[in-house]
Amino acid sequence: MFNEILLLSLSLNATPDTPVDTTTYKKVDLGEVVVTDYKQNRRNLTMTAMSRVDSRLLQDQQVVSIKELSAVVPNFFMPDYGSRANTPVYIRGIGAKSKGSAVGFYVDGVPHYESSAFDIDLSDIAAIDVLRGPQGTLYGRNAIAGIINVYTHNPLEYQNTRVKVGYGKYNDVTAQMSNYTKLNPHFGFSVAGSYHHNDGMFYNAYLKDKADDIDEGEGRIGLYWKPTDRWYLRLNSTLSYSDQGGYPYAPYNVERNRLEDINYNRYSLFRRLISSTGFNARYTNDRISFNSQSCFQYIKSHQAIDQDFTIEDKSFVENNYHERMYSQEFTLKSNNDSRYQWITGLFGMTMQVDQFIQNNAFSAGTATPTDNVNPKSSLAFYHQSSYNIWRGLSATAGVRFDYEHSKSDYHREKLNLGTGASSPMLDFHSTANFRQFTPKFTLQYLTTHRFLYYASITRGYKPGGFNESAKEANERSYDPEYSWNYEVGARTVFLNGRLTAEFDIFYIDWRDMQATYTILGQGNLITNAAHANSKGAELAVAYRPLKGLLFNLNYGYTYATYLDYKKSEKQDYTGNRLPMVPSHTLAANGSYTLEPAGCLDRVTISAGMTGLGRIYWADDNVVSQNFYATVNAKVSLTKGIVTWDFWGKNLTDTRYMAYGFKSSKGNYAQKGKPLTFGTSVSVNF
Structure with missing residues (x-):
């Protein structure tokens, strides 16, 4: 876990030939403040619980x-949902x-509102926050968690x-290429570009074949231009395609x-x-950005599933499913060392979704084709002010106003597959409008010993x-959901930055929760669950x-329950644990780099253990997964421009x-x- 206030000491993870991307955040002395992105002020007087995973950790693990x-x-x-069709988080x-x-x-600042777009290739990623x-x-929207x-x-x-x-078990084939060139200052x-193939890990007994094979490819291009010291322009474009078998589900x-x-x-x-x-276009001077x-x-x-x-x-x-989304955001913020820092912005988005769903009951000779056109548009204004009250003590207050307009043109028929006759x-x-003010309050104190304490609502x-x-008809829509998040925490640095620790506790009051349940022949439906x-x-x-040796330990505990959820007269889930929420998450990782190492320029050995559980899968809490742990390891050998990796998961x-x-x-x-394992060879020029 890499927190913004601890980035300096933890940035030692970066290898000499992979410097930290300074367009992502500004790295300064811990006595000052770290800026993580353009939505943080220069002095960063607002604490946010954040984990950073840099390129070194992505590679080592x-x-x-x-x-x-x-x-x-x-x-x-x-969770591994079974395909990229949906990615619950x-x-x-x-x-x-x-x-x-x-x-x-x-x-890179581009919003992905459709969850099927979350599961992306992480080759050549600089960092993840x-x-x-x-x-x-x-x-704004979709940021409640x-x-x-x-x-x-x-x-x-x-x-x-x-x-x-690279090549691994289950005929796992990977090929990647990247080039980053600076033509002038x-x-x-x-x-x-990248390509990935896997024959699949799970066997369908009836079809006598693998259920989860995959072929996927991705290409990225980027243009970066600084016409003056004050202006920075960036154009990024990504195209990806995946074709996979999916849903290796079995009865429990x-x-x-x-x-x-x-x-x-x-x-x-x-x-x-x-x-x-x-x-992205960015302008910065001594006063504003x-x-x-x-x-x-x-x-x-296109999804096809034996449901x-x-x-x-x-x-x-x-x-x-067919989606086209346009968005535009303008952000203006202070860029000085004043005790008062501010950020304000305007956001607009329009999205057009066209969807066709057909449930086929071949044995009954019927189908139910459904057309759904769902355009959405939203507009938002936000402002956040921070003030350094006294020495390391600062306060922040922010508010956002969101307006969203949504429309649904829905048509469902019953089709006779034999005769072709249909009936509505x-x-x-329908149309729906949603309006909401979203406030935030934070108080933080940074001591002269680089200890930070904070509280937020x-x-x-x-x-x-x-x-x-x-x-x-009563299933066609669902209402907004709301929450209040209360949090206190501390960040500490010891042993001249060699040891860092952070701890926080939180309480979230979640109302009108949007719960999902599955109905055979219909799919997933959303309803508000009190x-x-x-x-x-x-x-x-x-x-x-x-030098060269690093240990990380990350632990999380969550206790999430329904306070009031009566789905029907016979189904009362009040007091039950929320599904899809591990009670415990645990990760312990270590890596050791030796350079030089005999005839090699560098040897890196890394190992990690991750554990999750207990996890309930449904509202009734009947089926669950107890706490479990998996162990991963990797060895990297580097000589000159060539690196040979051996890994196991x-x-x-x-x-x-x-x-x-x-x-x-x-x-x-x-x-x-x-158990999976494999090897890869990379050449860095």
Whole structure:
């Protein structure tokens, strides 16, 4: 875990040939303050619980996807959902299982509102920041649980050309290429591409084939220009495509406490195309800083899933999703050493979603095609002021006003597959408007000994919306949800920066919670589930006893329950634990780098253990996964421009459930990934 106030000491993780991207944050002496991005003031008088994962940790721990940050970041859980069709994210017990994430996701400032766009390739990533707790005051919609900021390298600060190929168990093939070139002090460009193939890890007994094979590729380009010392312009564009088998779900036998074999009759898949482009213009002088972020994202996906997960043709669903999103944000902030710091901004977004869903019951000879057009637009204004009251004591107050307009044109039919005759089932044309003020209050104190203490109160908000699939008219929409987050914490530095520690406790009051449940033949439906809360603590320790040796320990505890949730007369979940929320997250990592090492220029040995649990999979708390741990390790050997890696994951071959759910026909779960290992060779020019 890497916190903004501790970045200087922890930045020692960076290898000499991979300097920290200074466009992401400004690294200064710990006696001063660290700026993490353009939404933080120069003196950073507002504390935020944040974990930073830099490129060194990503490489040492062989982290290739955001999902693998589960437990590495305290109280962070991103289950392996079975495909990239949806990527649930839970921070401190707050999250969303289906559409409409509770966590904001940004790549170089480009927002990703559709959760199927979260699971991205992490090759050549400079750093990842995870901000825990509501961040709606500055970031807006979908930030009720926190924010994930992903940063790529800036060729004006980092120059390198790398070619990498790898091979692992299950015929896992990877190929990556990247180039970061600075043509002159004012202009640079980057080009990166990657390809990944895996035969699949899980076997479908009925089809006698793997259920989860995947082929995917991604390309990135970037242009960086500093026409003057005050102006900075950046254009980034990413195109990615994945074609995967998915949903290796199997029935869970409650009586025998056992997960059965994967056994369904139709191959299921998910194909996804994403194009994301962002243009950033930044102006800075001695008094103010101005930032403009323009974004466009295009998503097209096709999902086909045997939703009954049996050898019968009860329910086979096809889902075509098409999204176009435009957003524009202007941010103006102070840029001086005054005791008063401020930041203000204006945000606008428009999104058009066209979706076609057809549930086929081939054995019955019927289908239910559904068209849903869902345009959205939003406008927001925000302001935050911070004041240094006395020496290290400062206070912050912020507020954001959000307005969102949503529309749904919904048409559902019943189709006879034999005759082609159809009849209408459900039609509605609805609009909804959501308005909300989101305040934030923070008090922090930084001592002369570099100890920091803080307390904060933050309002969280997530707008309502329309369900993508509904059977009855009363299921077509859901209301906004709200939360209040109360938090106190401390950050400390010892032994001249070689030992850092941080600790915080939190309490979240969550009202009108948007709960998700699964119905066979319909899919996931969202409804408001009254009242819940989440409380817990987080601890992170980093220790560098000697040069080249680093230890990290991260622990999170969350206790999240329904305070009031009566789904029906027979289903009362009041007092139950919230599903998809690990009670404990634990990560212990260590790495040792020796340079030179005999005939080699560098040898790095790293190992890590991550543990999660207990996790309940559904509101009834019948099926759960006890606490489990997996062990990973990696050895890197470098000679000149060549590095040879050997890695292994889940070395103990721990068996666990990575994801589970309850539908109207029973309980299902997906096994966790078994023991895997592989090797790769990279050349850095």
